[in-house]
Amino acid sequence: MRFRHKAVAGLATLLLPLAGLVGLASPAQAATSATATYAKPSDWGTGFEGKWTVKNTGTTTISSWTVEWDFPSGTSVTSAWDADVTSAGTHWTAKNKSWNGSLAPGASVSFGFNGAGTGSPSNCKLNGGSCDGTSVPGDAAPTAPGTPTASEITNTSVKLAWSAATDDKGVKNYDVLRGGTKVATVTTTSYTDTGLTAGTDYSYTVQARDTADQTGPVSGARAVRTTGGTTDPPPTGDKVKLGYFTEWGVYGRNYHVKNLVTSGSAAKITHINYAFGNVKNGQCTVDDTYAAYDKAYTADQSVSGTADTWDQPLRGNFNQLRQLKAKYPHIKVLYSFGGWTYSGGFGQAAANATAFAKSCKAVVEDPRWADVFDGIDIDWEYPNACGLTCDTSGPAAFRTLSQALRTEFGANYLVTAAITADGSSGGKLDAADYGGAAQYLDWYNVMTYDYFGAFDKDGPTAPHSPLTSYAGIPAAGFNSADAIAKLKAKGVPSAKLLLGIGFYGRGWTGVTQSAPGGTATGAAPGTYEAGIEDYKVLKNSCPATGTIAGTAYAHCGTNWWSYDTPSTIAGKMTWAKNQGLGGAFFWEFSGDTSNGELVSAINSGL
Template sequence: MSRRRWAAGAVVAALLATAFAAAPAQAHRGDGPRVVGYFTQWGIYGRDFVVNDLVRSGAAARLTHLNYAFGFLDAQGRCVSADPWADWQKPFPADRSVSGEADQPGQPLAGNLNQLRQLKQRYPKLRVLISLGGWTGSKHFSDAALTAESRREHVRSCIDLWIKGNLPGAAPGAAAGVFDGIDLDWEWPGSEAAPGNVVRPEDKRNFTLLVQEYRKQLGSRPDLTAFLPANPAMVERGFEVRPVFEELTFATIQGYDYHGTWEAVTNQQSALRVPAPDFSGQVAIGAYLDRGAPRNKLVLGVPFYSQGWTGVTGGGDGLHQPASGPAPGTWAPGNEDYKALAAKVDQFTVHRDHRAGHAWLFDGTTFWTWDDPVEMRRKARFITDRRLGGAMVWSLDGDTADGDLIKALHHGLRR
């Protein structure tokens, strides 16, 4: 699953030990670029991607922050779980557990949250955040941010549920200590994004006030981050950049979904440099720098998935050509995990635009955007050359079992 449009295997113990030993020791220090990855709550179902897969692939050893997506808001603007079974009820067997021990009936905490707790015990410098909202969970953010009272109650409910760990039906504080902060993924203040989202002209000011209320109630130690759009018009319409960044630990900036199959012509989804008014990493980062955001708080998003079209006509290398519709995807039309395309990349020709900073696959009929290890290293150079705050991954379940993308990205950022 991607943030659509503009919103929007076991391994033997000896191999695990080798992977951990090979991971750079500085991966969790605060003295280098951040490597932020989103773990999707629903990935444990169809994709069968569990927290322990981050250990097996080596991803966990290379992350500084892990964002757990997503917590939702109810119609009253209070924080709720989108899936209690996945979050804290589902038992994991020994071979799927970070600890190597099976969950037992009656234990205080199970589910993904217990696995995240075990992950933090194994990697004590890893910061884990609950991400709130997302494409399908942002409907009531405007209501939550509307008044001083609604903001106080919203933040209080989120801290109680996710930071203090007071889960419905569980012992008080059962999940305390799992999360080290909160990631706000309101898509988007002042812009509808998903159909049906509540939008108000005053969202821009109210987002600032909401962030300030979060910082007030959280205090200075927990992380407070936000996922922010790439579209400069949306930045102008929805965000008071300077005061917002004064409260945030850092922000992750949309570095993908610049184009996709909601359009009838093939295009890049994550280019670093293309001329404005088209979208690119350079345009997105520039929109925040121009409005006073500190470079070291800007974390550029990178995709571990592709956008794809089929029925492409016009010849050539397939770029900027008309298409009949979305290419078939495993989980959604026009969308495919990197690992699925990597398994059949020999069926395509790989094209790269080194100047614009993006790549794509084309077989004469089907076109896929292509963010492979080469492009991850290119994005890492872009980030380090501009002294930005790091990279963010949407989402970790798109990588190969060996962590090819996260390893390339991490290595590039640490050079």
């Protein structure tokens, strides 16, 4: 949740089971047995979504998996996620990603794809054996190498070394991954990475491969910052890297625009959403005028190093953002309106969308700060559905509002929207015309977090930002992969979708079970709100003890938390790139460490 302003992805216990389950699996008794099952969650006539689930039904851990099947001629995979899918004629092969190959006894993992044609899979094989769990090859994958050490760090290079992995038939080589992407394959236990950028943060892991070409789990991550560097930003590439800056953060959180500079984050982002403007009487308005354009900054608090004067025409956050853009010209700033608290005004706004759009442009183009903003972001929680209040404006209202904003702002401004990530059947993504509205917007910030939390005080405990589904997830469709797949199926281009990352955790107390699915007695204590805590606090107070569905969780004492770490963010960024997404965004800057660990992970990963 974006604390007092962001919505829960869904509060109700859901939903319908996945349709079209094909009976390719049954329980097996072998110690290393596993099953693979196929389902078709959706079919839109010209194509379909397919989903495979691999489950370890044995008593020993499976370190990697490969699913093979045949499609009839005319049926094919057009895109896939959470697995590397290849084909040879009509024979298809899917191998695990670096982050989801290891399956403990009883654990499962799913991967999906969009397909063309009408055929169904046949001749399924899992790790060379049958998919019904009766035979799985006994050749074990290698263990994880030791967490690499870093030495001889220069402006452009670093030497890495790690302890060897073990394997029953011998380790052949090691893949070195930077930010989750392979940069080298070596036969020794050291590697020197070159061609790096001065003054830049990197994250390295290592993965072993045995003589049978099986890959094992990745090692722990080693963060490295090269020496040197200036305030000039490094190239950001073509992916959007957007962070929310909260207007109220300058008070209790004591987080200011200058923190983007001192943390190193400003050099690693492309866009900032300033949150939030209010929506009153069908119009856009500035919310806290003091924080926005009146608060005076001393020289040491200011981005420019110059103190504000009592009679200057613009002070506050807006002036600090102006100074930030002068220092980092590549950054674009959007004014975000709405959020969890202020979305109740959108229904009235949609009733006269043209007047609303004109009011928003008047705020964005106010002569005092017209040079600060490059666009507008609408955070309506939720069109034709319930958030803090319930909206009944109808499924077309969001599209109408988006069209009016584009007409008013024109092609030279960015127009974007933060939207629900409820991928369930008949859920919030089905309540409004997100597919039709996409043509008017530059991108969607898909809020792939807040799926689960202590708003269900008794549990079950579950990660609030799962990348994929998993066995025992409390609600079907409440994960990033399902939400992105649904938006793609509605016709939204991949490049117009940004994956959401929360810089905070959600937690319960009264929990005795370390694994997800435990019962609880209420919300865990939090600095600003029960059940919520910043990453910068949790990384030390309750370090991660496990991962599931591409994100991390932690059990300490009787408290249970879930949150993203630099390592899980690296995996999510790899997934986003493989999906062809336009980039990523996060809520929000002040939850990060003082040296911007999570921003660095997003930047490196993209």
